[in-house]
Ligand code: OGA
């Protein structure tokens with residue numbers, strides 16, 4: 628029911644249905660803060676260096692960041708800006724993410740996306756109620772928590788879920804309020820797709836595959852978006868915005884508030900806070916690239932916690948294989964020494980399994996082992 632939306636109510640206390648049992652709480656005092664982030668420049672002329680840096684991040688933790696900065700002076704002179712931070716700076720840096728400079732998405736557009744998303748969640752309750760659904764099969768829905776029909780404890784999040792490719796098929800059903808929502812979001816979706824496909828090429832090469840391998844294997848991909856709104860929460864210690872999960876798709880590109888933290892990544896058994904950088908996009912590997920890489924790259928556990936003083940927003944773009952594509956380890960990566968870790972399956976089968984479960988159960992890919 629639309630009354631369950633958090634963004635239409637003000638809560639002075641956390642209702643019992645959001646409170647996690649003691650053993651499952653986020654234990655915020657134990658979270659590691661201040662992780663440093665390696666940088667890779669997508670415009671770097673040394674493409675082999677870009678590929679190996681991306682490969683290193685995917686192998687170690689499956690998370691990296693890309694950032695679009697105004698081209699520094701040395702970029703104009705085409706001097707290499709790639710800093711091999713990943714190799715040289717191990718002592719003080721957690722190798723869980725990669726920042727990529729010059730990801731090509733305009734910062735003004737990124738700011739417009741965040742602004743229009745915020746305006747959307749500020750719409751009056753009756754306007755939002757028209758879009759509400761808790762049916763995960765709906766291609767466009769405003770919902771809350773994760774899967775309210777299945778879960779026993781809810782999450783401190785509202786979200787708008789959109790299908791984004793092909794745009795002309797889905798945009799007509801998107802919210803027409805705020806009036807510029809469709810235009811801004813579709814411009815962003817196009818840019819994100821282009822970036823995602825470029826990253827596929829680099830990730831393919833970093834696995835020793837042909838540049839086009841991942842793109843071809845996954846087929847004419849779908850693209851989904853979750854616009855996440857995490858309201859202020861009176862007791863962030865008791866609940867989650869999103870509990871620990873891995874993403875079921877292939878690649879996720881996350882845009883988020885830059886002055887409110889909330890995303891955390893599991894690294895060596897510890898939760899590490901991801902500090903958003905100005906102009907940055909955070910990239911993570913989803914379950915399908917873990918399967919395709921035959922387990923070499925990891926779809927990492929991550930979660931979103933909430934804040935008592937600030938609301939937080941994020942816009943997650945998910946590239947996903949077509950439903951009928953057969954997935955599993957890339958043939959070239961299956962050898963006598965490295966036998967297939969996962970069986971073949973269709974994305975349809977995987978996705979249904981994912982949504983039939985709770986978010987914080989075991990890694991969904993475990994159910995697809997050979
Ligand atoms: C997601 C996700 C993290 C965030 O939407 O899958 O992990 O910071 N979001 O909102």
Ligand code: NI
Nearest residue numbers: 872873874929
């Ligand atoms: Ni996620």
